[in-house]
Amino acid sequence: MAKLSKPAKIYLALVFAILYAPIFYLIFYSFNSGGTMSSFEGFTLEHYAAVFNDTRLLIILMNTVIVALLSSLISTAIGVLGAIGIVFLRNRKTRNAVLSLNTILIVSPDVIIGASFLILFTMIGVKLGFASVLISHIAFSIPIVVIMVLPKLQEMSHSLIDAATDLGASKRDILTRVIIPYIKPGIFAGFFLALTYSLDDFAVTFFVTGNGFSTLSIEIYSMARAGITLTINALSALIFAVTLGLVLGYYFFTQRAGQSPGTGGAKV
């Protein structure tokens, strides 16, 4: 393979610099004792202290984590069972129809998911708040889990199940002793992805959260609309660290699952 030319290297370096500059800019000013993002006056950790001393913010952080964990656990359970069901569907037409329905929420823009869920919750009388946010997060995570688990299920040789049946395993045994262990890496990848989607979501939550309940991204949005507060910078440094950990964890599992990692979709 040809070596990279100098302009190519400079170009790539420039792209990387531009991609990372805003993130490091944010983190850098989180240590600024002056209150702005334009002149650095001195080193301080007071903005981090502000994050940890702000009870309201900590409650919001806890809400966010609880919603993320619960929604990814529940959506993983439903998604894994759904994927197993889809693979065993005999009729190819039904299977393809189900798969197309599965992709709808993945490709839909967040505004549409948010707006339609808002109508739905209002119609069936779910109070906007924790419940509506949790249900929405479960709803948009399920198809992601299905997509992460399906390839694993498809590559599994059917003779494994036949062998288990021949050896006298019950259906339940086949599920818990054969299928689930085999697709485990896919399940973990799906769980991680659901977790990051939930933590990252702003638009859907923005529509379905009422006045009383707030997640971190909603809070950051209202803070950012009010202007610059270095508390957001400290928060973003912390979030960056957590995100990095999650991404690396996710890659670890997808590498083991032998799948090419996804983009994380267009969930922006």
Added chain:
Amino acid sequence: MKDNPSRPFYLVPYYLWIALFVIAPITLIFYFSFLDLTGAFTLENYQNFFSSVYLRMTLSSFWYAFLITLITILIAYPTAYWLTKTKHKQLWLLLIIIPSWINLLLKAYAFIGIFGLYGPANKLLQTLGAGPWQILFTDFSFIFVSVYIFIPFMVLPIFNSLDKINPALIDASRDLGASSFTTFRRVIFPLAINGVKSGVQAVFIPALSLFVITRLIAGNKVITLGTAIEQQFLVTQNWGMGSTIAMFLILFMIIIMMLTGQKEKGGSYNGKTK
């Protein structure tokens, strides 16, 4: 999987999900698009949509999305191309993708600081002799930030399709006397066009529908379809009009996906059609 008994009970919660959160919401949006503010049946929303105000908004939203997509391709294509030639390409690719996992709001917030009146962008301009400019809340800042956010989503699919090309084909083209440019135009580009298509899908639709960037970075200078929907639902509380715009956004989305659709999908999940 012929002789296996189907297990519909696995599918019960999943089917419930499809009914409640895939089919019902779309049906509701469709239904609400025919309701006026009092909840009576009307076609007025659709009439309004074809009035000059909404048509102009739709056109400008498309124009911005087009510009954003084009610039993103122009930046991402060479990036992806050269990335495939680096030594640890998967690692470099991972580094390109990581920023896309950072919350969108934080990236937008960073640009509030960078483009601010006293921010680094204006400082740079001042050292170059140009006065401080109002960069924030202009359409330039909107396009810049959008392109910044979408670059990873464009690099990834293009990288994947470039990476799949058999190097023997490129060698063959060279051996047959093609120049590098001809090789690119006649061999590499056509083979990697599917990556560009997936990238366009991943960028164009969000560019039409994102409302965070417009709200935080563009002030009220730029109104995209997404911003309009958010406005109708959460500010004006006119769900009927909001649903109508949403119906059109869905329609545009379907058209774009058909235009950029591929016979043989790159996604691993679409297999099983043997």
